Amino acid sequence: MTRKLLRALVFVSLAFWFLLVVVPVVWLVYSSFKTNEAIFADPWRPPLSPAEVSVDNYARAWSKSHVGGYFLNSVVTVSSALFGTLLLSAMAAYGLARLRVKGRRVIYYLFVAGMIVPTALTLAPLFELLRSLSLLNSLTGLALVYVAFSIPFSLLMLYGFFSSLPEEVREAAIVDGATEWQTFWHVFLPMARPGLVTVAIFNFLGLWNEYLLALVTLIEPEKQTLQLGIANMVVSMNYRSDWGTLLATMVLAMLPVLVLYAALHKRVVEGMILGAVKG
Amino acid sequence: MNRQRYRDFLLFVGPPLLVYGVFCLYPTVAGIIGAFTEWDGYSQTQRFTGLANFRKMAADDVFWTALQNNLFLVAVPGIMLLALGLYFSSALRDERTPGRRVFQFTYLFPNILAGVVVATLWSFVYSPSFGVVKGTLEALHNALRFVRLDFVANALSLKELSRQAWLEPQYFMRALVPMLVWAGTGFFVVLFLAGMQNIPRDLYEAARLDGANEWQVFRHVTWPGLSPIMLAAVTFVIIGGMKTFDCIWVMTQQHVPDRNQVLATYVYQQAFSEARMGYGTAVALVLLFVTLGFVLVAHRMMRR
Numbered sequence: 001m002t003r004k005l006l007r008a009l010v011f012v013s014l015a016f017w018f019l020l021v022v023v024p025v026v027w028l029v030y031s032s033f034k035t036n037e038a039i040f041a042d043p044w045r046p047p048l049s050p051a052e053v054s055v056d057n058y059a060r061a062w063s064k065s066h067v068g069g070y071f072l073n074s075v076v077t078v079s080s081a082l083f084g085t086l087l088l089s090a091m092a093a094y095g096l097a098r099l100r101v102k103g104r105r106v107i108y109y110l111f112v113a114g115m116i117v118p119t120a121l122t123l124a125p126l127f128e129l130l131r132s133l134s135l136l137n138s139l140t141g142l143a144l145v146y147v148a149f150s151i152p153f154s155l156l157m158l159y160g161f162f163s164s165l166p167e168e169v170r171e172a173a174i175v176d177g178a179t180e181w182q183t184f185w186h187v188f189l190p191m192a193r194p195g196l197v198t199v200a201i202f203n204f205l206g207l208w209n210e211y212l213l214a215l216v217t218l219i220e221p222e223k224q225t226l227q228l229g230i231a232n233m234v235v236s237m238n239y240r241s242d243w244g245t246l247l248a249t250m251v252l253a254m255l256p257v258l259v260l261y262a263a264l265h266k267r268v269v270e271g272m273i274l275g276a277v278k279g
Numbered sequence: 280m281n282r283q284r285y286r287d288f289l290l291f292v293g294p295p296l297l298v299y300g301v302f303c304l305y306p307t308v309a310g311i312i313g314a315f316t317e318w319d320g321y322s323q324t325q326r327f328t329g330l331a332n333f334r335k336m337a338a339d340d341v342f343w344t345a346l347q348n349n350l351f352l353v354a355v356p357g358i359m360l361l362a363l364g365l366y367f368s369s370a371l372r373d374e375r376t377p378g379r380r381v382f383q384f385t386y387l388f389p390n391i392l393a394g395v396v397v398a399t400l401w402s403f404v405y406s407p408s409f410g411v412v413k414g415t416l417e418a419l420h421n422a423l424r425f426v427r428l429d430f431v432a433n434a435l436s437l438k439e440l441s442r443q444a445w446l447e448p449q450y451f452m453r454a455l456v457p458m459l460v461w462a463g464t465g466f467f468v469v470l471f472l473a474g475m476q477n478i479p480r481d482l483y484e485a486a487r488l489d490g491a492n493e494w495q496v497f498r499h500v501t502w503p504g505l506s507p508i509m510l511a512a513v514t515f516v517i518i519g520g521m522k523t524f525d526c527i528w529v530m531t532q533q534h535v536p537d538r539n540q541v542l543a544t545y546v547y548q549q550a551f552s553e554a555r556m557g558y559g560t561a562v563a564l565v566l567l568f569v570t571l572g573f574v575l576v577a578h579r580m581m582r583r
Contacts, residue, residue: 025388028400091292092295096292111296121567122306123310124551127551149302230393235533
């Protein structure tokens with residue numbers, strides 16, 4: 001009897017936390033479809049009839065508040081950084097795991113040491129470096145920084161992957177006359193696909209949500225990413241209370257992550273756990 | 280043959296090393312050196328000043344406040360995250376719990392949201408104009424009045440509390456706690472659930488056969504079985520609390536009051552708003568060593 005009661009109480013607590021998580025997110029999504037007047041009149045009320053649903057916030061955000069630009073900047077920067085990270089980490093992981101050369105362990109540790117570097121320590125020198133390379137205010141500059149900061153962890157994961165694959169595969173390919181690069185590209189990379197997907201998801205989540213490095217690198221409004229755009233809109237709410245636009249922008253920033261999470265839940269969880277345990 | 284191998288090695292490792300070296304390793308080394316200099320970021324001069332930055336830090340009240348705030352953000356939300364994570368993961372481990380998958384799925388969701396988005400969302404929660412906290416307190420006040428318990432409502436000064444601006448500097452750090460716990464708990468639930476999968480099922484069955492209750496199962500099977508993952512969890516709590524930046528930056532609208540500074544926001548403020556790049560970087564170096572120190576101490580203590 002007491003056991004049953006206890007289990008019921010535990011379930012209630014689980015349901016309570018469920019609501020605590022879901023309600024704000026649901027509120028955010030439906031409120032983004034309300035007009036500013038409706039938000040002010042009653043911030044809680046969901047739009048119940050089709051007449052109350054309005055996509056004005058999205059239209060206004062996209063055209064008037066640079067959000068279309070922010071979104072594209074984020075997409076361009078993150079996708080190119082992701083591509084660069086995967087390619088370069090896989091190359092380094094293959095070289096370090098498969099080509100037995102003197103001093104490779106030192107280089108491996110040099111790479112992995114990057115995981116403990118706090119972003120804050122690099123901000124000032126990074127700013128000066130980017131300025132002297134004319135990469136300040138440039139999405140290319142930010143993407144390169146993202147690649148460099150993503151390599152240590154990605155390399156660690158892929159190194160484990162490439163080390164676990166049998167050496168006979170490589171020898172067979174070499175005996176067949178394949179160059180080292182062909183062996184890497186046509187044999188090892190396809191075999192490492194599950195590892196690459198996990199690394200890609202992990203990095204996507206981190207980079208899409210990244211704020212501090214973008215804050216230091218991108219100064220002009222036209223160049224900014226979604227996260228910078230949202231943070232600046234929060235400040236501008238003080239003199240221009242256009243909550244609708246802000247809510248719509250937040251939904252847009254959340255959308256890619258939500259889609260990825262819903263579609264690949266298992267892989268996301270796997271990536272995050274590996275990230276915590278190894279990092 | 281050997282030369283060919285070196286050439287291949289260079290082909291594979293060279294380009295990644297170049298990008299990593301220029302954009303991560305170099306700024307790190309320059310940062311460590313820069314911590315011992317005076318350097319404003321505009322003029323080309325960077326003057327070596329030895330330990331002057333650190334001496335200045337020892338006498339800098341804002342630095343100590345920031346460090347204290349970081350400790351608060353490691354300890355208070357940290358303990359709650361670990362406790363709630365353990366509680367929910369133990370509840371979800373039980374296969375008879377209905378809706379386990381749905382719970383797991385939703386709990387983790389806030390964790391993958393951007394810090395900026397979470398902070399903005401919670402600014403609404405605390406907003407004095409249409410905040411959730413305000414609405415809840417007012418509803419409670421009205422409910423108590425309705426059942427003629429005015430004196431309880433007055434004793435708790437609910438009306439006054441509901442008009443409180445929770446993000447004012449004196450309440451700000453504490454107001455962060457519910458937000459950080461809201462956003463982070465799911466991660467620890469998932470992490471501990473993964474850890475529990477490595478605990479042999481026979482141990483649980485044996486405990487059940489011996490008639491152990493839930494608490495005893497937790498105390499004697501789950502807790503010891505989780506110790507390797509606990510080390511990762513504690514490390515995560517420490518690093519997370521020490522590097523907090525986004526949520527404070529956004530919720531203070533990019534002007535962090537002195538008493539709400541943490542080390543990372545103080546680094547940014549000093550280096551970029553005050554153009555004291557040397558001093559800011561010195562604070563960052565201290566941030567690194569304090570974090571490493573805590574992680575090492577935690578590992579030492581938990582090895583036992």
